[in-house]
């Protein structure tokens with residue numbers, strides 16, 4: 001829903017100062033992802049404004065959209081990065097995000113990944129288990145350096161979101177149980193090459209209620225007080241990401257309301273607050289543009305067959321996620337209910353069922369809305385389909401920010417052993 005605000009020119013010929021989606025489609029060919037630079041900037045600035053009264057560092061969650069042009073847009077605004085792999089550290093650094101604004105999350109960091117992060121001297125390791133802590137201590141000792149750490153605490157709070165993207169319940173793989181946290185910090189303080197710096201929490205993604213945040217942050221606040229009493233110096237509280245966006249008319253909390261909850265729970269601790277937003281920075285800033293290949297009159301349903309598939313945008317198949325779907329040209333106003341599907345050989349390759357949109361025909365352009373986050377990054381080559389290009393629109397300009405690879409590139413990734421040739 002909200003994405004429509006950033007792409008007014010999709011459904012209208014009135015906004016001629018903007019780039020028309022149809023013009024991009026002519027040059028780039030569908031399917032392609034299209035992002036609005038202005039929307040990304042607006043979203044970042046509204047976070048900055050909401051947290052202006054707190055000592056806060058925004059560390060964009062690179063996993064939501066790791067395109068170098070997207071990262072550069074955020075780096076230019078002063079953003080840090082929340083990363084989960086060496087690949088994401090390299091992407092962030094290459095976009096100009098300094099290492100001292102990088103926090104590193106993830107449940108299974110390997111020795112070589114830890115070594116790389118230490119060599120870059122990142123701001124903080126968000127440690128998710130005791131064995132990980134021990135490995136970081138060993139590697140840091142070997143490199144004769146110190147690792148600044150926070151434990152990611154699992155507060156056992158229900159995030160009231162889809163179960164596949166809920167991370168803060170006791171049964172989830174993430175973090176150290178809050179009941180074991182003081183013990184874990186004791187261990188950290190006793191290990192060489194470790195500097196205890198912060199406490200981290202992230203209870204899930206696409207949260208549309210503030211109460212789970214409030215509950216988790218209250219538990220963190222209590223823990224920070226206890227840890228300080230235990231003799232540690234906690235100077236950073238990393239509150240993770242998770243603020244949801246409006247996909248289907250949901251009433252989502254504003255960034256200001258979210259910041260108020262943070263302030264109410266953590267404001268007295270005298271800590272720097274790290275925020276790791278992903279979806280709420282990128283989600284409504286991107287769309288997937290596709291063409292209708294065929295309209296098929298099934299026995300029970302009308303199918304709109306698109307050239308984009310589940311390999312390009314996995315969210316509807318994986319989470320039954322709702323995305324608004326619009327006809328790019330709205331000169332036809334008659335509505336029709338369609339099952340909107342892709343070309344992949346799976347019944348699950350369905351973007352929407354019985355969805356009413358403008359009556360469409362083969363060759364028409366269709367926009368799938370609000371897929372700037374967890375869209376292109378989750379794409380695959382399933383069915384030997386090429387990953388789709390990405391485009392960034394800025395005022396009346398647009399630029400290709402990711403090329404469509406060739407089939408040759410795809411085929412050459414595989415190696416046929418000599419004995420088969």
Ligand SMILES: Cc1ncc(COP(=O)(O)O)c(C=O)c1O
Pocket residue numbers: 061064082105106202204205206240241242243276277278279280373
């Ligand atoms: C540790 C961590 N931080 C930040 C995020 C970003 O979350 P979101 O995109 O919901 O803001 C995620 C993803 O859920 C995450 O796992």
Ligand SMILES: N[C@@H](CCCC[NH3+])C(=O)O
Pocket residue numbers: 063165205206315373374
């Ligand atoms: N991939 C998920 C979000 C996962 C967040 C990662 N911790 C989505 O598309 O909604």
